[in-house]
Amino acid sequence: xxxxxQALGGDLRQYGIVGALxxxxxxxxxxxxxxxxxxxxxxxxxxxxAYVMILAIGMVIVIIAGHIDLSVGSIIAFIGGIVxxxxxxxxxHWLVAVxxxxxxxxxxxxxxxxxxAYVGIPAFIVTxxxxxxxxxxxxxIVGETVAGLPGSFNAISNGYLPNWLGFVANxxxxxxxxxxVSIAALVLSQVRARRNTLKHGLHADPLxxxxxxxxxxxxxxxxxxxxxxxxxxxxxxxxxxxxxxIITYSFIMGKTVFGRHVYAIGGNLHAAILSGVxxxxxxxxxxxxxxxxxxxxxxxxxxxxxxxxASAGNMYELDAIAACFIGGAAVTGGVGRxxxxIVGALxxxxxxxxxxxxxxxSAWQQxxxxxxxxxxxxxxxINKRRAGTR
Amino acid sequence: xxxxHPTSAPTTSTEHPILEMRGITKTFPGVKALQDVTLNxxxxxxxxxxxxxxxxxxxxxxxLSGIYPHGTYEGDILFEGKPCEFRTxxxxxxxxxxxIHQELALSPYLSIAENIFLGNExxxxxxxxxxxxxxxxxxxxxxxxxxxxPDTKIIDIGVGKQQLVEIAKALSKRVxxxxxxxPTAALNDEDSAHLLDLIRSLKGQGxxxxxxxxxxxxxxxxxDSTTVIRDGRSIETLDMHGAEPVxxxxxxxxxxxxxxxxxxxxRSATIGEEALRxxxxxxxxxxxxxxxxxxxxxxxxxxxxxxxxxGLMGAGRTELAMSxxxxxxxxxxxxxxxxxxxxxxxHSVSDAIKAGIAYVSEDRKRYGLNLINDxxxxxxxxxxxxxxxxxxxxxxxxxxxxxxxxxxxxxKTPTVDALVGNLSGGNQQKVVLSKWVFTDxxxxxxxxPTxxxxxxxxxxxxxxxxxxxxxxxxxxxISSELPELLGLCxxxxxxxxxxxxxxxxREDATQENLMRYMTMERETSR
Numbered sequence: 001x002x003x004x005x006q007a008l009g010g011d012l013r014q015y016g017i018v019g020a021l022x023x024x025x026x027x028x029x030x031x032x033x034x035x036x037x038x039x040x041x042x043x044x045x046x047x048x049x050a051y052v053m054i055l056a057i058g059m060v061i062v063i064i065a066g067h068i069d070l071s072v073g074s075i076i077a078f079i080g081g082i083v084x085x086x087x088x089x090x091x092x093h094w095l096v097a098v099x100x101x102x103x104x105x106x107x108x109x110x111x112x113x114x115x116x117a118y119v120g121i122p123a124f125i126v127t128x129x130x131x132x133x134x135x136x137x138x139x140x141i142v143g144e145t146v147a148g149l150p151g152s153f154n155a156i157s158n159g160y161l162p163n164w165l166g167f168v169a170n171x172x173x174x175x176x177x178x179x180x181v182s183i184a185a186l187v188l189s190q191v192r193a194r195r196n197t198l199k200h201g202l203h204a205d206p207l208x209x210x211x212x213x214x215x216x217x218x219x220x221x222x223x224x225x226x227x228x229x230x231x232x233x234x235x236x237x238x239x240x241x242x243x244x245x246i247i248t249y250s251f252i253m254g255k256t257v258f259g260r261h262v263y264a265i266g267g268n269l270h271a272a273i274l275s276g277v278x279x280x281x282x283x284x285x286x287x288x289x290x291x292x293x294x295x296x297x298x299x300x301x302x303x304x305x306x307x308x309x310a311s312a313g314n315m316y317e318l319d320a321i322a323a324c325f326i327g328g329a330a331v332t333g334g335v336g337r338x339x340x341x342i343v344g345a346l347x348x349x350x351x352x353x354x355x356x357x358x359x360x361x362s363a364w365q366q367x368x369x370x371x372x373x374x375x376x377x378x379x380x381x382i383n384k385r386r387a388g389t390r
Numbered sequence: 391x392x393x394x395h396p397t398s399a400p401t402t403s404t405e406h407p408i409l410e411m412r413g414i415t416k417t418f419p420g421v422k423a424l425q426d427v428t429l430n431x432x433x434x435x436x437x438x439x440x441x442x443x444x445x446x447x448x449x450x451x452x453x454l455s456g457i458y459p460h461g462t463y464e465g466d467i468l469f470e471g472k473p474c475e476f477r478t479x480x481x482x483x484x485x486x487x488x489x490i491h492q493e494l495a496l497s498p499y500l501s502i503a504e505n506i507f508l509g510n511e512x513x514x515x516x517x518x519x520x521x522x523x524x525x526x527x528x529x530x531x532x533x534x535x536x537x538x539x540p541d542t543k544i545i546d547i548g549v550g551k552q553q554l555v556e557i558a559k560a561l562s563k564r565v566x567x568x569x570x571x572x573p574t575a576a577l578n579d580e581d582s583a584h585l586l587d588l589i590r591s592l593k594g595q596g597x598x599x600x601x602x603x604x605x606x607x608x609x610x611x612x613x614d615s616t617t618v619i620r621d622g623r624s625i626e627t628l629d630m631h632g633a634e635p636v637x638x639x640x641x642x643x644x645x646x647x648x649x650x651x652x653x654x655x656x657r658s659a660t661i662g663e664e665a666l667r668x669x670x671x672x673x674x675x676x677x678x679x680x681x682x683x684x685x686x687x688x689x690x691x692x693x694x695x696x697x698x699x700x701g702l703m704g705a706g707r708t709e710l711a712m713s714x715x716x717x718x719x720x721x722x723x724x725x726x727x728x729x730x731x732x733x734x735x736x737h738s739v740s741d742a743i744k745a746g747i748a749y750v751s752e753d754r755k756r757y758g759l760n761l762i763n764d765x766x767x768x769x770x771x772x773x774x775x776x777x778x779x780x781x782x783x784x785x786x787x788x789x790x791x792x793x794x795x796x797x798x799x800x801x802k803t804p805t806v807d808a809l810v811g812n813l814s815g816g817n818q819q820k821v822v823l824s825k826w827v828f829t830d831x832x833x834x835x836x837x838x839p840t841x842x843x844x845x846x847x848x849x850x851x852x853x854x855x856x857x858x859x860x861x862x863x864x865x866x867x868i869s870s871e872l873p874e875l876l877g878l879c880x881x882x883x884x885x886x887x888x889x890x891x892x893x894x895x896r897e898d899a900t901q902e903n904l905m906r907y908m909t910m911e912r913e914t915s916r
Contacts (some may be wrong), residue, residue, distance in 0.1 A: 104445045141788070171874075199786075202789050255783050257781045259783075264760055270756055271756075271759055271771075273768055274751060275739070275740060275772040276716075276739040276772055277739075277771075334760065334762045
């Protein structure tokens with residue numbers, strides 16, 4: 001058993017949650033007679049859940065540091081309203097509006113970060129206030145639905161990568177190339193990392209396990225690219241956006257000093273302070289960051305709907321928080337991963353889609369999602385307790 | 391090894407032991423934590439259990455008190471001659487066995503009386519009878535010699551008094567066998583002495599005690615018999631009143647399986663230039679600004695020198711150190727810090743680290759380590775700049791460095807990827823030391839560097855301290871254990887009520903004169 005663990009890299013919990021995702025996918029694949037994994041459904045799975053994944057990336061960092069952010073849903077409505085008005089009423093170019101949206105996100109994040117990091121008010125309270133403040137402001141700004149946004153803006157969430165390279169075997173070539181490039185990048189980076197580790201004379205996974213891991217990951221990417229290439233329009237634009245964010249933030253949290261500081265703060269705040277971590281600045285940056293990502297999510301959400309409404313983003317914070325906890329983040333901070341949060345978001349997304357295809361009532365969908373959240377965390381807790389009975 | 395000279399305690403046929411544990415074996419996946427352990431405790435005695443950290447003392451007590459329920463271990467427990475099959479702590483408490491853990495389990499915002507009767511409320515028909523609660527609590531407090539009002543909140547009394555409340559709570563459960571796990575670890579000498587007196591007086595009232603302690607002098611003073619546990623086995627039971635007097639060295643021999651000729655390793659001191667000087671250092675309480683915690687302290691330390699700071703708890707030792715270390719304690723701090731002849735201003739921890747000062751906290755779990763992270767990430771936590779470029783971590787370099795310290799400091803861990811929380815106290819302390827040595831400091835301030843760790847690991851820590859001094863680092867050691875300071879330091883400052891009341895060299899220092907300085911009262915009344 002321990003040798004299997006070793007071969008898998010020792011992080012069984014992470015695999016547990018991936019296993020759960022695969023099990024859920026297979027379950028729905030059966031109950032929906034294979035409809036779940038139809039190319040168009042996969043594309044819309046990504047498009048419909050992009051906002052959760054983007055928010056979950058920001059949220060998992062907040063949660064690792066031992067905080068919480070309840071305000072992201074309201075901020076999406078607020079920023080979405082301003083971006084839509086900038087295009088519709090002020091007649092700005094959609095790119096300018098996008099930049100305004102991102103900047104505004106960072107500013108809102110800095111506002112909340114100031115209260116948390118420099119005044120020392122618990123994030124729960126600051127963001128609860130933010131939830132009310134920005135929902136109120138959104139209602140003030142967006143009196144009635146702002147629709148009729150530029151087509152290019154709406155394409156962010158609804159569009160696909162253009163079909164520059166034509167078709168191969170009746171499949172979009174750009175998507176296939178994208179898949180191939182991703183696989184190549186994955187293999188190259190993994191091989192390089194492994195070579196580097198061995199060069200330093202450090203322990204690496206056995207060759208067999210390493211190859212198996214890379215092959216499985218590559219096969220998964222290849223399969224997804226192949227299926228997506230056969231969808232209505234190929235790879236959705238948001239897929240690229242989300243992919244870039246996942247890679248960037250996995251790197252930041254896993255490989256940079258900043259990421260290390262976040263884990264240190266969440267793991268033991270006092271020890272972090274006494275180790276010379278500038279905890280205030282790190283906390284401030286964490287909130288600026290989730291503000292920025294909330295700005296991105298606001299653009300995606302507004303673009304998806306093709307309109308801004310004051311009620312946009314309602315309860316999105318809970319989706320993001322749930323994704324983080326399903327993905328293995330600890331309520332007490334110090335533990336969590338970007339990849340885990342993404343898998344958590346995907347589990348929620350697949351549940352949504354599968355249950356929708358099965359035409360399950362949306363009230364029941366909500367109840368089922370709640371139950372999944374509870375069971376995921378219970379599973380985690382029991383696992384930990386078993387590991388810690390000494 | 392165990393059968394060499396078992397000086398077993400004489401048990402006359404007339405007196406049945408109150409507790410017999412026979413052939414206790416407790417296995418965790420992959421580890422035998424206890425193996426065929428035997429423990430016999432006579433009625434009305436104080437029975438000490440000694441052993442290094444990780445030897446299995448706490449596990450044994452958990453088996454006894456039902457934390458590990460019957461069926462999860464092998465062997466028999468007989469209490470007052472009757473077999474015990476405890477499934478929960480409640481079962482054992484019902485029979486009169488009460489365990490008081492090292493980390494006290496009191497609710498800080500409830501009163502003393504409420505805590506005493508927590509889970510055992512004095513009520514009639516579900517309504518709490520406050521008169522009875524406070525009256526009974528007052529009686530119990532009198533028995534343990536605590537003069538606080540039962541209304542006082544736990545958070546308002548010190549650790550020493552909290553310990554007494556725990557004992558009062560045990561008494562309220564009609565305790566017959568009281569188990570104390572490291573009861574004096576967090577107490578100063580005065581509170582410790584009081585506690586030991588109390589245990590003696592409870593003995594007079596017919597209460598049997600088991601005391602787990604690292605402080606061998608205390609054991610020598612109070613115990614009637616001592617059982618030594620090593621590597622999960624019961625090695626021997628020593629009769630403390632036997633013909634042959636049991637010395638501390640005798641107990642240590644049993645604990646480590648060899649005799650420690652010296653408890654302190656030898657060091658050849660080559661003392662150099664002055665590394666750090668603190669002048670007229672005055673610190674006020676962080677909340678009560680008018681209260682002076684450190685009062686115009688002056689001290690200095692040279693390269694290659696080990697300087698001790700002795701003081702009773704509350705004398706301001708930690709406060710002095712932390713206020714110097716980037717102002718992490720206190721308010722309205724005045725005075726000068728001179729490093730290598732130049733005045734430095736240390737406004738934050740990173741200033742202090744840059745200036746070449748390191749502070750190893752007295753409370754490693756709370757202030758020193760991220761217990762839910764691994765060994766290597768803890769070791770590099772204070773100097774990430776040395777294992778990163780442009781803010782990007784060098785993961786392989788980090789692992790290599792961690793492995794180097796694992797060897798250098800002899801950190802016993804399966805890999806540097808293991809969680810620090812799973813290591814023993816001594817190994818955790820080595821991780822903290824590694825972390826601070828990795829910042830490459832000139833001055834190391836070590837606050838209680840051997841608190842709560844076993845004899846063998848202590849010796850290793852002393853060796854590391856000596857090595858650091860021999861490498862030319864200046865070391866300041868704060869300790870409550872005077873023998874430790876005497877064995878380790880070239881010079882010792884005594885601190886009392888925030889003032890430095892004395893400075894003695896190694897040759898002149900004795901426990902007596904240090905204690906006199908440490909208890910020196912302020913001449914002028916406030």
